[in-house]
Amino acid sequence: MIAFASLLERLIFTPSRNAKIALLRDYFTTAPDPDRGYALAAMAGALSFSAAKPGLIRALAAERMDPVLFDLSYDYVGDLAETVALMWQVDAGRPDRVAPSLGDVVMALETTPKAALPDLVGAWLDASESSERFAILKLITGALRVGASARLAKTALAEIAGVPTDDIEEVWHGLAPPYDALFAWIEGRGARPDMADAPVFRPTMLAQPLDEAELDRFVASEWRAEWKWDGIRVQLVRTAQGARLYTRTADDIGNGFPEIVQAMDDMTEDAVLDGELLVMQDGEPAPFSSLQQRLNRKSPGPAMLRNFPAGVRLYDILFDGTEDVRGLGFDARRARLEAWFARVRPKRMDLSPLVDFANMDALAEIRAGARAAAIEGLMLKRADSPYLAGRPRGPWWKWKREALTVDAVMMYAQRGHGRRSSYYSDYTFGLWRVGEDGVDELVPIGKAYSGITDEELAFLDRWVRNHTIGRFGPVREVEKSLVLEVAFDAAQRSARHKSGVALRFPRIARIRTDKPAHEADRLAEFVAQTL
Amino acid sequence: MSGVISWLQPRPEGLYCVPGNFFIDPLRPVARAVITHGHADHARPEQDRVLATPETLAIMRTRMGEDRAGKTQQALRYGETLALGGVSLRLAPAGHVLGSAQVVMEHAGQRAVVSGDYKRAADPTCTPFEPVTCDLFVTEATFALPVFRHPDPMHEIGKLLHNMTLFPERTHAIGAYGLGKCQRVIALLRQAGYDAPIYLHGALLPVCALYQEFGVDLGDLRPATGEAKAALRGALVIGPPAAVTDRWARRMADPVVCMASGWMRVRQRARARGVELPLVISDHADWDELLMTCSEVGAEEIWVTHGREDALIHALSLRQIRGRALRLLGYGDEDEAE
Incomplete structure (x- = not known):
């Protein structure tokens, strides 16, 4: 456990990506099996213990710690595992114990019955130093959040093997912890794991944001345009061995969208398809907030499935049957996609239409006119572009519509989590309206926690601390005197917000210390202009 | 009341x-x-x-x-x-x-x-x-x-000295508050047997001199200002916390940003400040x-x-x-x- 704990410790504090990869390589080449395999699984989020859940840690904390002191500490630290790791006082009455290995811990967490877990985990914590306690508890909470993604770990493995990272990605979903076959392959002791018929994830092709200055160089006939839908990007994989629904980061989200998996099972032909997951109402995509309802549920109930039915708007095909068509140009793949769709007629899917345009100016006008809630802008794809892994510069561009902005007044602030756990980094802001008593009042329209630089964050954190007028648990109410210019992609009506408005992708565009609060925007005008 | x-x-x-x-x-x-x-x-x-x-x-x-x-x-x-x-x-x-x-x-x-x-x-x-x-x-x-349970400060100094042997080419830049922390870190380093010159940000020099006048032995202290990058390679530099994560540190060779503070006990707090080597030393x-x-x-x-x-x-x-x-x-x- 010490090697894994110090790896986590080093990863947390190492800012450079290359240095992190070096640390991971070092760990993967020196740590024994099955420890390194379980470490990889932990970083990839591939470990899940049915009995050992965060609730276990809370229960241990409740048993060993004063609840008030625990709550105050958790509020400060912002991370359950770290709070308990730091607060844990080794039971001096217990005899010396030996700290367990990572493999021991993972295997015990998988097999130990729930009733026996508190004693077992408590004994581990008593035998460990604070960094080891942190590592053990992080395994139980699931998300390591040590600044090293699954992708980074796979990159380190790819470097050891001397292959592109995407080669690791392509076999990944056919493997399971502790990944003996994978380590055998990257160390040259075994063949590449055969994934022929497995429903594995294929690396997604991503678009670059368009630099409008480059538009002049575009020849309209070489490009195809599609709407950029405001859902989430998914990959549908149907092979002889099954059907899977992946996000673009290779997370399997099939359990959350059983109707899509069912529709794939019902398909008469295999395929790997690329498209946008949306909630469809009367054949039209609903605003993102509807999809959000579904994304929040690991397994949706019948009412959820009825009220927020999911669908996929297809825009690309990677495998037509078992044939890899990624090497074909966009137009050729589009023809394959349309033909496949016409033959198979899959349920809960439709084709994302191509947007016709005569020249780039006409396309700019189409983009400017796009205001439907589920459209974020346009995608530009070169007619001859093959389907490439990653985010190559040139073949695909995303051309989002202009952000909207509103000048709002900061009302409340809360500390963030993770990297920002000691900073007031989440801000609730509001607009003016005339209150019941005829006096102006602010009504909240949203919350934002991004868009600011570290310097601005430090400024806002200090401002919040110096202008606090009330506290509600972790939330501070602030003096209504600071104007924030908030950028957002769209505004939607919302019954959940007092103002009746919800913003999509709100982020702080500027801190308007120059603007008096009473000159911030008014709700009525805002609604009239944007909804 | x-x-x-x-x-x-x-x-x-x-x-x-x-x-x-x-x-x-x-x-x-x-x-x-x-x-x-x-x-x-x-x-x-x-x-x-x-x-x-x-x-x-x-x-x-x-x-x-x-x-x-x-x-x-x-x-x-x-x-x-x-x-x-x-x-x-x-x-x-x-x-x-x-x-x-x-x-x-x-x-x-x-x-x-x-x-x-x-x-x-x-x-x-x-x-x-x-x-x-x-x-x-x-x-x-x-x-x-x-x-917050501060570890033995000598353990933290040991961590620092070990890191210096791991990265002998890099300058270790320690952020330490100018009155008290800075002098304590220096004194702890001397106790641990580190007798090389320690380079200081200009703002820290007067109080260090005062400590020495009061009989606190801090050893060989030199101003960091004006030293060439190469001279600071592998050296230990102490500056005010704000300086070591800011432009001032650019004068150093690939610095390892260290921070000597009790707050460093909380990982995310250290991380949010861009600290690579947290030293949990508190006054x-x-x-x-x-x-x-x-x-x-x-x-x-x-x-x-x-x-x-x-x-x-x-x-x-x-x-x-x-x-x-x-x-x-x-x-x-x-x-x-x-």
């Missing part, structure tokens, strides 16, 4: 001793100030009459300039007693930084102790904290959460030290000046000690740096 002692009162200017007619660490200029230690949030300029230890007075003169460190200065050594109005006044070591003192006041058969900032861990650069039994104890609460009492001290002085009532008073007052209540939060605003401005 009526407490055990009525002659010590929290006022907007700071804690006021009625029979002695003086303020302790006043936040704004007053007629008579007793200063616990030289940190800027406790020792404010432009006081009329100032009373403190000789070391604290010297630190104030160095940091503020002669003309702003009080119109008249009166020195009181540790252990000496002075009658001031109806109060018998004495300064006891607080173990926080050089010259730091607790203000011990006796009046009408009662004793109140205002500790200022303090710590209980060993520090080669200052006189150790002396617990004084009292009826009312006024404490800080900077690290008053059970997540404040940690959770255990705060609780130990509060029970050791045997006070019937504890006042908490600043910091995380909720947790401390709760923990005291579990020990049947009455706690009161003064919520004096203005202290702990050096929060980030300690």
Whole structure:
């Protein structure tokens, strides 16, 4: 456990990506099996213990710690595992114990019955130093959040093997912890794991944001345009061995969208398809907030499935049957996609239409006119572009519509989590309206926690601390005197917000210390202009 | 709220001793100030009459300039007693930084102790904290959460020296507060046998020189300013916390940003500041030290000046000690740096 704990410790504090990869390589080449395999699984989020859940840690904390002191500490630290790791006082009455290995811990967490877990985990914590306690508890909470993604770990493995990272990605979903076959392959002791018929994830092709200055160089006939839908990007994989629904980061989200998996099972032909997951109402995509309802549920109930039915708007095909068509140009793949769709007629899917345009100016006008809630802008794809892994510069561009902005007044602030756990980094802001008593009042329209630089964050954190007028648990109410210019992609009506408005992708565009609060925007005008 | 002692009162200017007619660490200029230690949030300029230890007075003169460190200065050594109005006044070591003192006041058969900032861990650069039994104890609460347990500082120094052998080509840039922390880190390094020159940011030089005048041996110190990048390769540089994560550090060869602070105990906090090597070294009492001290002085009532008073007052209540939060605003401005 010490090697894994110090790896986590080093990863947390190492800012450079290359240095992190070096640390991971070092760990993967020196740590024994099955420890390194379980470490990889932990970083990839591939470990899940049915009995050992965060609730276990809370229960241990409740048993060993004063609840008030625990709550105050958790509020400060912002991370359950770290709070308990730091607060844990080794039971001096217990005899010396030996700290367990990572493999021991993972295997015990998988097999130990729930009733026996508190004693077992408590004994581990008593035998460990604070960094080891942190590592053990992080395994139980699931998300390591040590600044090293699954992708980074796979990159380190790819470097050891001397292959592109995407080669690791392509076999990944056919493997399971502790990944003996994978380590055998990257160390040259075994063949590449055969994934022929497995429903594995294929690396997604991503678009670059368009630099409008480059538009002049575009020849309209070489490009195809599609709407950029405001859902989430998914990959549908149907092979002889099954059907899977992946996000673009290779997370399997099939359990959350059983109707899509069912529709794939019902398909008469295999395929790997690329498209946008949306909630469809009367054949039209609903605003993102509807999809959000579904994304929040690991397994949706019948009412959820009825009220927020999911669908996929297809825009690309990677495998037509078992044939890899990624090497074909966009137009050729589009023809394959349309033909496949016409033959198979899959349920809960439709084709994302191509947007016709005569020249780039006409396309700019189409983009400017796009205001439907589920459209974020346009995608530009070169007619001859093959389907490439990653985010190559040139073949695909995303051309989002202009952000909207509103000048709002900061009302409340809360500390963030993770990297920002000691900073007031989440801000609730509001607009003016005339209150019941005829006096102006602010009504909240949203919350934002991004868009600011570290310097601005430090400024806002200090401002919040110096202008606090009330506290509600972790939330501070602030003096209504600071104007924030908030950028957002769209505004939607919302019954959940007092103002009746919800913003999509709100982020702080500027801190308007120059603007008096009473000159911030008014709700009525805002609604009239944007909804 | 009526407490055990009525002659010590929290006022907007700071804690006021009625029979002695003086303020302790006043936040704004007053007629008579007793200063616990030289940190800027406790020792404010432009006081009329100032009373403190000789070391604290010297630190104030160095940091503020002669003309702003009080119109008249009166020195009181540790252990000496002075009658001031109806109060018998004495300064006891607080173990926080050089010259730091607790203000011990006796009046009408009662004793109140205002500790200022303090710590209980060993520090080669200052006189150790002396617990004084009292009826009312006024404490800080900077690290008053059970997540704060400062490790042995020599262990942290060992971590630093080990890292220097791992990355011999890189400059290790330590962020350390200029009064107290900087000198303590240097003294700990010397104790650990590190005798190479240590390079300092210009802002840290005067107080280091003052420490050496008071007999604290800090070894070979050199200004970092003006040194070539190559000369600092593999060297140890100390600067104010804000400087080592800022442009100032660009003069160094691929610096390893280190921060010496009790806050470094919380990982995400260290990470948010861009620290690569956190050193958990604090000049404040940690959770255990705060609780130990509060029970050791045997006070019937504890006042908490600043910091995380909720947790401390709760923990005291579990020990049947009455706690009161003064919520004096203005202290702990050096929060980030300690």
